Amino acid sequence: MTLAPTPPPRKVIHIDMDAFYASVEQRDHPALRGLPLAVGGSRERGVVAAASYEARRFGVRSAMSSATARRLCPALVFVPPRFDVYKAVSRQIRDIFARYTPLIEPLSLDEAYLDVTASPSGLTATAIAQAIRASIRQETGLTASAGVSYNKFLAKLASDQNKPDGLCVVTPRKGPAFVEALPVGRFHGVGPVTAARMHKLGIFTGADLRARDLAFLQEHFGKAGEYYHLAARGIDHRPVRADRPRKSVGSESTFPEDLVEHEALVAGLLPAADAVAGHCARQGLAGRTVTLKLRYADFRQVTRARTLPAPIADRETLLATGVELLAPLEPVTQGIRLLGLTLSNLTGDGDDPPDGQLGLEL
Structure with missing residues (x-):
């Protein structure tokens, strides 16, 4: 029997x-250069959609409430978003990507995966990343960071390594050591709550994660345990999927103590409303269907959904709708350990396709 040849390792670029x-x-308003700047609502209950690097030095981050951002940086300058402009620039950038490969998976207006394994350019993945960054700078006046590796997981980690305006290449020989040295909080899919759970188990780095076997990780993290097991070894089999549309945006929180009181439940929904609103703001998305998810102390799970007459994306409406969906389930007779909100029935550019190992030379 003749075995099928092993497919060549992928060459993946993540541009951010x-x-x-x-x-x-x-870029468009020179008077704003060098100033701590936030794009988003300046109202007390607004949300920061994006922050300049000058603002980030004060701790201002996207999806943060405007009130918190202003407390951290009293000199913060707020400007309203111009999504039509961001979408136009995003199309310019995607046109640059298309010069090198048709395999482009947009994650949002400002980042994408590219599979350049079979790029018609004949260039190495590193040379392609350098050429793309140079073209973006020349044609848009903006800077981009790039990660180059043999899978999506490592390429995304690498793009964040030398920000801003940086390039990082993680070859198959360097992959395992690169992962082992990283804090688990840097892993895609490991949020603050999961990172805290890992820390309690003595898992602080990729090396610590790799030292735990699959059974241990599945016991403590369920289905995600297999992902963590593979990620700790620098393994990711996901292909780059061109023009894959996003169907929903959601966020959820697991609480260290079960919630019972109404005020605590409303406060428990706030992080999800913030995260979803911030994500929608960054991608220019809105949606009509809000879904509430809750999990009781006995792990029984309930979802409730409502479709609104018009698309929404702001934190206030998300939170208010979530509270309305929660009302029929109150008073709570037993504690709630998890709350989440999801926005679906999406509209916007982020939901549409654009006009969505050894010896590998990267």
Whole structure:
């Protein structure tokens, strides 16, 4: 029997624009250059969609409430978002990507995966990443950071390594050591709550994660355990999927103590409303269907959904709708350990396709 040849390792690039919305505003308005800048609502209950690097030095981050951002940086300058401009620039950038490969998986207006394994250019993946960054700078006046590796997981980690305006290449020989040295909080899919759970188990780095076997990780993290097991070894089999549309945006929180009181439940929904609103703001998305997810102390799970007459994306409406969906389930007779909100029935550019090992030379 003749075995099928082993497919060649992938060559994957992750491109991430540097402080995209804020950088566009500073490009178009020279008076804003060098100032701590936030794109988003300046109202007390608004949300920061993006922050310039000058603002990030004060701890200002996207999806943060405007009130918190202003407390951290009293001199913060707020500007309203111009999604039509961001979308136009994003199309310019995607046109640059298309010169090198048709396999482009946009994650948002400002980042994408590219599979250049069979690029018609004949260039190495590193040379392609360098050429793309140079073209972006020349044609848009903006900077981008790039990660180059043999899978999506490592390429995304690498693009964040030398930000802003940086390039990082993780070859198959370097992959395992690169992962082992990283804090688990840097892993895609490991949020603050999961990182805290890992820390309690003595898992602080990729090396610590790799030292735990699959059974241990599945026991403590369920289905995600297999992902963590593979990620700790620098393994990711996901292909780059061109023009894959996003169907929903969601966020959820697991609480260290079960919630019972109404005020605590509303407060428990706030992080999800913030995260979804911030994500929608960054991608220019809105949606009509809000879904509430909750999990009781006995792990029984309930979801409730409502479709609104018009698309929404702001934190206030998301939170208010979530509270309305929660009302029929109150008073709570037993504690709630998890709350989440999802926005679906999406509209916007982020939901549409664009006009969505050894010896590998990277």
